[in-house]
Amino acid sequence: xxxxxxxxxxxxxxxxxxxxxxxxxxxxxxxxxxxxxxxxxxxxxxxxxxxxxxxxxxxxxxxxxxxxxxxxxxxxxxxxxxxxxxxxxxxxxxxxxxxxxxxxxxxxxxxxxxxxxxxxxxxxxxxxxxxxxxxxxxxxxxxxxxxxxxxxxxxxxxxxxxxxxxxxxxxxxxxxxxxxxxxxxxxxxxxxxxxxxxxxxxxxxxxxxxxxxxxxxxxxxxxxxxxxxxxxxxxxxxxxxxxxxxxxxxxxxxxxxxxxxxxxxxxxxxxxxxxxxxxxxxxxxxxxxxxxxxxxxxxxxxxxxxxxxxxxxxxxxxxxxxxxxxxxxxxxxxxxxxxxxxxxxxxxxxxxxxxxxxxxxxxxxxxxxxxxxxxxxxxxxxxxxxxxxxxxxxxxxxxxxxxxxxxxxxxxxxxxxxxxxxxxxxxxxxxxxxxxxxxxxxxxxxxxxxxxxxxxxxxxxxxxxxxxxxxxxxxxxxxxxxxxxxxxxxxxxxxxxxxxxxxxxxxxxxxxxxx
Ligand code: AMP
Ligand code: MG
Numbered sequence: 001x002x003x004x005x006x007x008x009x010x011x012x013x014x015x016x017x018x019x020x021x022x023x024x025x026x027x028x029x030x031x032x033x034x035x036x037x038x039x040x041x042x043x044x045x046x047x048x049x050x051x052x053x054x055x056x057x058x059x060x061x062x063x064x065x066x067x068x069x070x071x072x073x074x075x076x077x078x079x080x081x082x083x084x085x086x087x088x089x090x091x092x093x094x095x096x097x098x099x100x101x102x103x104x105x106x107x108x109x110x111x112x113x114x115x116x117x118x119x120x121x122x123x124x125x126x127x128x129x130x131x132x133x134x135x136x137x138x139x140x141x142x143x144x145x146x147x148x149x150x151x152x153x154x155x156x157x158x159x160x161x162x163x164x165x166x167x168x169x170x171x172x173x174x175x176x177x178x179x180x181x182x183x184x185x186x187x188x189x190x191x192x193x194x195x196x197x198x199x200x201x202x203x204x205x206x207x208x209x210x211x212x213x214x215x216x217x218x219x220x221x222x223x224x225x226x227x228x229x230x231x232x233x234x235x236x237x238x239x240x241x242x243x244x245x246x247x248x249x250x251x252x253x254x255x256x257x258x259x260x261x262x263x264x265x266x267x268x269x270x271x272x273x274x275x276x277x278x279x280x281x282x283x284x285x286x287x288x289x290x291x292x293x294x295x296x297x298x299x300x301x302x303x304x305x306x307x308x309x310x311x312x313x314x315x316x317x318x319x320x321x322x323x324x325x326x327x328x329x330x331x332x333x334x335x336x337x338x339x340x341x342x343x344x345x346x347x348x349x350x351x352x353x354x355x356x357x358x359x360x361x362x363x364x365x366x367x368x369x370x371x372x373x374x375x376x377x378x379x380x381x382x383x384x385x386x387x388x389x390x391x392x393x394x395x396x397x398x399x400x401x402x403x404x405x406x407x408x409x410x411x412x413x414x415x416x417x418x419x420x421x422x423x424x425x426x427x428x429x430x431x432x433x434x435x436x437x438x439x440x441x442x443x444x445x446x447x448x449x450x451x452x453x454x455x456x457x458x459x460x461x462x463x464x465x466x467x468x469x470x471x472x473x474x475x476x477x478x479x480x481x482x483x484x485x486x487x488x489x490x491x492x493x494x495x496x497x498x499x500x501x502x503x504x505x506x507x508x509x510x511x512x513x514x515x
Pocket of ligand 2: 274275
């Protein structure tokens, strides 16, 4: 983190509140001062007016914004932190956590501000956060800001993951401002507007448990149960212990999440407990990466020298993190055996989730005893030559689709075989796979595969290209990528390069925690 920039600016209160028609309910803020500090976003210097960098119409609709929001200069100011939003009640929340396996003590929203909660389209309540809107009591040595590159990465990844069917926080927009932000170099300031039913993390619970503030811990757990897991209150499971049931429910959702991550080839990069969502959402996009070549040991975070968060370790890390949550909830559960049983829901559920995801990727709609062995053989073939993960699955899907229709002139398995140098090993695998697939309805398999094996994922180089353009004030790259990633299973003719192998220069991209 860097030194704090001097951002001498007018206070936000000098500006008239922006009206939006959003219906605010702001429930988290009402938990009180133990949980959050009320404060307004810190405006950027007026010498550097904000501008739009990226916008998601889908998220605007979800919130219930009128379609003209994308052209509103008032909303641009408000979502850059330069003007208050009428009805919002901004707070920075406090949490703690384990970072890289070590207790880090108090962290908190150091640069995110929870503007409040609105009754969106779903009536369930959606929280809106500004990330990068200035210092808070939890900023520690940081400047409270976010930079353009990491903000674009978070914005695009949120929407890409959602479109892939992966549970995630969403992103409404990114705004930029040429106010300088100091990182390794001077960078452009940006703010991401994030949206989720809740931004509560494992670390929120760890915070109160570590301080032995058991009453506050209980209020938080009750709040989460009432709002997001009401079934925990009435279940007979776990001896009717609602807090154990909560832990089990979070373990289950985390298992579902990790099943998705592994299957889609997503590497989070910083699975600290303060980045783990209590709702099982992908949260805090930093140095994440979608795999290019399939390498189980892949480390996407340049700062993670020990590889704690390497791709293949993610499922175990999630289990470790759930133990940290269990430890935090123990004063409420009051029974170690129950807590352990609740966490072990993860251990039972994760392999089932993974199997389900991979079965779909392979087009297997029926279940057979040898399927797991087939899957393992598939991943072994991919790992051997670090075959491009996304391209392999998509070409396999196309191959199955072509074979199903017996398309004249189809390239057979050649496109797929071209991905391998050791074609003997590949051919042996393909024979085995085709023998298994022959027991399925080929057309149904093909349809399924083309729905779960994306043509487009947000590879680092694609994001990087859009970021470079945005630094030159050309935001069309961000919009174009969003269009592709919002429909990642569609063909999008004319965008073959974006679906192709990473260019040579991509190997020089290094993504660290700096953001
Ligand atoms: P992260 O690695 O982004 O998940 O952040 C870990 C912790 O550091 C959180 O408490 C963040 O709020 C805080 N943090 C990260 N960057 C900054 C920054 N530039 N200013 C203030 N706090 C920050
Ligand atoms: Mg974080």
